[in-house]
Amino acid sequence: MVNAMAPPTDDDLIDVMTRMVAARVFSSRLFNLQRQGRVGTMAPIDGNEAAVVGAASALDPATDWIFPQYREPVALGRFGDGVIDTHTLYLLGHPAGGRYPDDVNVFPTQISLAAQVPHAVGFAWGLHLRGEPGVAAVFFGDGASSEGDFYEAANLAGVLRAPVIFLLVNNHWAISTPVSRQTAAASFADKAVAAGFPGVQVDGRDPIAVREVVAAARARAVAGEGPTLVELVTYRLGPHTTADDPTRYVPAEELSAEQARDPLATFGARLRELGLWSDEIDTRVRAEALARMDLAVDRAEATDLGPDAFFDHVFVEPSQRQQRQRDEVLADGGARADGSKGSTWR
């Protein structure tokens, strides 16, 4: 791979580490809020920080677009400070959680596995047709890679030479399903062979290695040379989601070996060696992240929501029947489902 990007400056390294720490802090806080019943089911990022932050650091937030699965948004701050606000709304179950700020090039969170992959390819195709400069970068998991959507989209991207980067986060698990039951392929990167473009495996625990590989993929895409599949190899250090109990299926020794390779710890140690990170910095960054997270929660909880909001964006002009239904909802005022439970939040 050519060196498509200048080597990271000290500031770059600090920025990457800062975002990784923030991602972990956001995620842990949201995890706890779920435990308190204040937000819905969430998927902690532990173990994926370097992969996501490293990849995002190679992209240009002004021209490039990110198509996330569900685990990445806490780590996408580089694409806009407001990302965490939107993501918090999403976890609250607020419809505004699907709309990142208009200047943030991030597609809504996708929960239907791999469904975002064809979107990214279509979007990249559209950028090309409109003569716009960016690329589309799409995150999806080792599990999601088994869906037809991934293969169909990759195959199309190959034919079109679309400016898209496939960011396959191999964290070794899809809920309880290990990669050994997910595929017999020698690597996930190898799946690119089926679509006729390069596939590269990179240590997803090393954000700078990720950054380089993704930068090279971006350079290819921008040069009109087509897509690249990047397999970001890491390990899921937490439960799948707040609803999951990984002790049922994750071998304890495997997990503890992986914990020793926690990207936050290993990259942190590297920066400390370089004199770029310290306990003080760490404490400050964590405190700032926590404050930002609290702000996001406050903002989210204060965000208005009409009782009839679900009619707002189905069609531009509601149908006659929708209009009547809306009137019924409004007339009804505050009828609750079966009276047995209120909102999850609070």
Place this chain on the structure above:
Amino acid sequence: MVNAMAPPTDDDLIDVMTRMVAARVFSSRLFNLQRQGRVGTMAPIDGNEAAVVGAASALDPATDWIFPQYREPVALGRFGDGVIDTHTLYLLGHPAGGRYPDDVNVFPTQISLAAQVPHAVGFAWGLHLRGEPGVAAVFFGDGASSEGDFYEAANLAGVLRAPVIFLLVNNHWAISTPVSRQTAAASFADKAVAAGFPGVQVDGRDPIAVREVVAAARARAVAGEGPTLVELVTYRLGPHTTADDPTRYVPAEELSAEQARDPLATFGARLRELGLWSDEIDTRVRAEALARMDLAVDRAEATDLGPDAFFDHVFVEPSQRQQRQRDEVLADGGARADGSKGSTWR
């Protein structure tokens, strides 16, 4: 590839050639019957004979199962003399056309592209679970290979090491779509890399080369070593179907170059050189095939069909509503759709 099968005897060579010629004769006759309005839309086999007959010659009709797309059945006589009878019923639009004789290990013709691929994998898995000896061999086209069904099924087969052979017939066209618009992969055989098992490309115009490769794949499957993808490379010499006009999109020079490589002509020439084929044999084989085809048509046209036959095999026990509907059909006697047309046949 190891030599998994004894080299073909003279009788084997003659048998293969005979079936290839019969396939062409069946197909041409059915094509003409469609032109006369006696059968429905059909897909001629021209160009695929060696691929299909060669592959079938490597399989064991007593233990192995074939999952066809729609172009192969005329060439599957090795799996049972009755195959052509059933296929003719299929083209007539008779429900019995979906049921090969009970001793014929052939799945119903599949029209929904690639949908049969997961069936073959599930079937192979079932054979394995039940401790039965056979393999499942599934035909599908270069076009069908773009469907998620193929990739998902191949991936599962890799994980399960299921005894299945993927027979991808690359005849260079999917209706009007050339392989260059179908995939950017270096070859279709390469797609096996994504699923973690071997992919082999073979000249699909040479039935003996095909036979050897498929025999090796079968040996692997039977030995529990898992699936193989075989790309059978050939060229579609006729229209896609009776409804197609290939002059709109097939380059004339390309077609005439390919016609010179017609598998019937080239394999026939080889056998003639070996003294195993002659004009007399050819004439006799063609006459016999034509007679067999006429018999199949007579049988098909004489096959009974109740006006309410569509209720027979939806559920084992019809629902109350289906029972009422059936009574209505029977009471109604012979009501025809809009009176504007009768059966296609005659």
Place this chain on the structure above:
Amino acid sequence: MTMLDAINRTLAQEMARDERVIVFGQDVAANGGVFRATEGLQARFGVDRVVDMPLAEGVILGASVGLAAAGMVPVAEIQFLGFVYQAMHQLAGQVTRLRYRSNGRFDAPITIRSPFGGGVRTPELHSDSLEGQLANVAGLKVVLPSSASDAAGLLATAIRDPDPVLFLEPLRGYRTLRDEVPDGDHTVPFGQLRHVRDGDDVVIVTWSYMVEVSRRAAEVLAEEGLSVGVVDLRTLVPLDLAGLAAAVGHTGRVVVVEEAAQTGGFGGEIVATVVEECFYDLEAPPVRVSGWDVPYPVGLLEDRYVPSVERIAAACRRVLAVAP
């Protein structure tokens, strides 16, 4: 002109009008579509705007979502409606939710054209009528023209509409339905049914090619002295509630005709809506004429499956035999 020509002409007009319009699907380019609906478009508008896709319905609709978000106006073709099942996750889970999921950030001006319906002896899955299943997918407009003129006008409306539209073309009508198509900028609004034939005794409510079969049934009944109206719903979503109530209110008797299997078909929705909108106008219970509760059958059986002039006429007589 034929419905097919009307569709072809409208596609060309809309591509000329708006350069963001892009047409893609299987065999739509050099081949002009397997029915020639896209004939000549690639020659006129170029390889970037008329595109043959790899053979995968999922990514045809999946890519539409991205194209739309990037500012294009996708007009995707599914070669036969039965194969939209391969893309159901993208259609029902994604295409129809882009605006909703993004809380209004992204428009989804996506048109999906697809032929469907019986009567032409196709292999299986080519003739299935899935509009009832798809009309329950919230966020999807379901449009089914029954004339060349409506095909042109509704297709223009579909392509210009900011929401996803499933535009269903009756196989049987492509070359057999012929009528005059207005020149110039001809659009037909969604949600306004069409009175195909006036009648005072009973009204047949239907859509797509069944409009033609029902019209013939009405003619047969006219010879018996019965006055039978025929109403073409044109769009199932949005549904013309007021128009439907007025049409049924006028006669007090209604027969609903559709090609799909009875159970769970859209005919049930129409009867339920009629009952909700004008129960007290009804002089007899509404009757449904539909396909049977079986998968669409093979060629030799389809004439006994698709509602026929005779079955529709018999249903009208039955409804009329009921004392008010």
Place this chain on the structure above:
Amino acid sequence: MTMLDAINRTLAQEMARDERVIVFGQDVAANGGVFRATEGLQARFGVDRVVDMPLAEGVILGASVGLAAAGMVPVAEIQFLGFVYQAMHQLAGQVTRLRYRSNGRFDAPITIRSPFGGGVRTPELHSDSLEGQLANVAGLKVVLPSSASDAAGLLATAIRDPDPVLFLEPLRGYRTLRDEVPDGDHTVPFGQLRHVRDGDDVVIVTWSYMVEVSRRAAEVLAEEGLSVGVVDLRTLVPLDLAGLAAAVGHTGRVVVVEEAAQTGGFGGEIVATVVEECFYDLEAPPVRVSGWDVPYPVGLLEDRYVPSVERIAAACRRVLAVAP
């Protein structure tokens, strides 16, 4: 016991009874399913009979077809019903047509279990009620238990049934619906509705978790002196036509309740069927209570989407206010 325990126990019983039964899906093995419905099965029946599949719904159902043809009895799990869309081509085009396409050669004793329905604040697509769309797929039996006992009895029937059965489990009811499940060989036949509550003034016709909500509505109305029956259809296909006619005939007034979007939902089919079966018994127009014509909403809005005790009770009062 809870509905979840009833399902788990029945799966174990059927696996013990018939060694051809094989359970597979996402996370069904070591994890015992994300809701623990398959807990303990792999430990008891081994790795060959309880199998975690790669993450692809299409091949989960596609492989079922081959397994069935090879003589196995597949019990597939789709982790959430909204993701059956990924497999719609295999479900609606293949699973449900194996017997039909092969003209009776191959049985398709395939059971597809899947949780669905709202009220538990899932992310999108996890709560969608798709039974109306799926009931229009000919060749598919659609079964929706509303109690632990029915879940056990209907699941046993499903697994033993030679035809494809979609077995839908209400998320909200997994742990909240508790009742006694008979010991031993307990089966419940398809096509026989259940009288949950008798009543003379109006009957609520519904299925799955809406049975529970409707029952509560009936209790509220009882306090107002109204006698409200509740009928659980149990299976939408096959539908108990006679039972439905009898239940509605008894009161002359009916409210149909479902969670799905109104337009094209199965409620329309029920109203149409009621009108066909017992029009002259009706003393008031049937009323539907359903979700709205929007995609199933995000968590903060779902209480205003899913039919509530209040909305159902209000609909009953409205139907009762109509003079006969």
